[in-house]
Amino acid sequence: MSTKTFQVPSQANHAVNVSDDPHRVIATYAEWANTYDQTLSPENYVGPRLSVEEVTRLIPESRRSQVRILDVGAGTGKVGIELIQRGFTQIDGLEPCKEMLDILKATKVYQNTYLEFIGLGSSTVPSDTYDVVIVVGCMGKGHIPVEGIDEMIRMTKPGGYVVNVTREEVLQVPLYKDKLKPHMDKLEREGKWKQDTWKICPKFIGDRRGLVFSYRVL
Numbered sequence: 001m002s003t004k005t006f007q008v009p010s011q012a013n014h015a016v017n018v019s020d021d022p023h024r025v026i027a028t029y030a031e032w033a034n035t036y037d038q039t040l041s042p043e044n045y046v047g048p049r050l051s052v053e054e055v056t057r058l059i060p061e062s063r064r065s066q067v068r069i070l071d072v073g074a075g076t077g078k079v080g081i082e083l084i085q086r087g088f089t090q091i092d093g094l095e096p097c098k099e100m101l102d103i104l105k106a107t108k109v110y111q112n113t114y115l116e117f118i119g120l121g122s123s124t125v126p127s128d129t130y131d132v133v134i135v136v137g138c139m140g141k142g143h144i145p146v147e148g149i150d151e152m153i154r155m156t157k158p159g160g161y162v163v164n165v166t167r168e169e170v171l172q173v174p175l176y177k178d179k180l181k182p183h184m185d186k187l188e189r190e191g192k193w194k195q196d197t198w199k200i201c202p203k204f205i206g207d208r209r210g211l212v213f214s215y216r217v218l
């Protein structure tokens with residue numbers, strides 16, 4: 001068994017700590033976009049693979065070409081590339097950084113794309129549309145706020161799933177600490193969704209632990 005460990009690339013730490021201002025966060029991704037895929041390889045960043053493993057657990061192989069998936073905070077399209085390799089074909093992407101989205105479009109894996117934020121106000125994404133909304137590595141300072149969760153539920157069809165994979169440590173940032181899980185629990189008490197998975201993974205990026213959660217929308 002390999003004992004090799006990987007550090008978190010400095011650009012990734014910078015992006016999740018740079019600012020509380022979402023527009024400054026996006027400017028940081030714009031600067032990083034051209035080298036993002038070289039910086040984050042399948043060796044040091046397993047978030048996309050973990051998320052797609054969770055989706056394949058939820059969606060049987062026979063349904064994979066029929067389900068509609070929205071990749072939120074899709075970046076350069078790493079999650080879509082993993083999805084298509086496992087038989088998913090109807091993949092849309094939402095990403096507020098144009099420079100990242102341009103690279104994503106060049107993958108030719110995504111059908112519709114939305115150049116917009118989630119959780120910060122108006123949205124052009126229709127309601128009750130997706131069988132799976134997937135979010136990977138989009139939590140941190142100035143990233144998707146708690147309100148983004150309500151939006152993910154709105155975009156998902158009843159019976160569909162929201163799957164989110166993130167660094168575990170980001171739950172401690174003020175945007176989420178004592179807010180995110182209580183809000184998610186409140187939505188569960190209100191009958192909006194039901195928890196399916198909540199688990200810690202030993203690695204998400206570099207040597208940092210990941211959190212995988214999935215909820216079924218009711």
Ligand SMILES: C[S@@+](CC[C@H](N)C(=O)[O-])C[C@H]1O[C@@H](n2cnc3c(N)ncnc32)[C@H](O)[C@@H]1O
Binds near residue numbers: 047094100
């Ligand atoms: C670390 S990247 C992850 C990209 C991709 N999911 C991946 O795993 O490679 C975080 C992404 O979240 C996006 N992002 C940040 N705030 C967002 C928001 N409020 N709504 C949607 N996306 C957001 C950024 O533009 C960036 O592309």
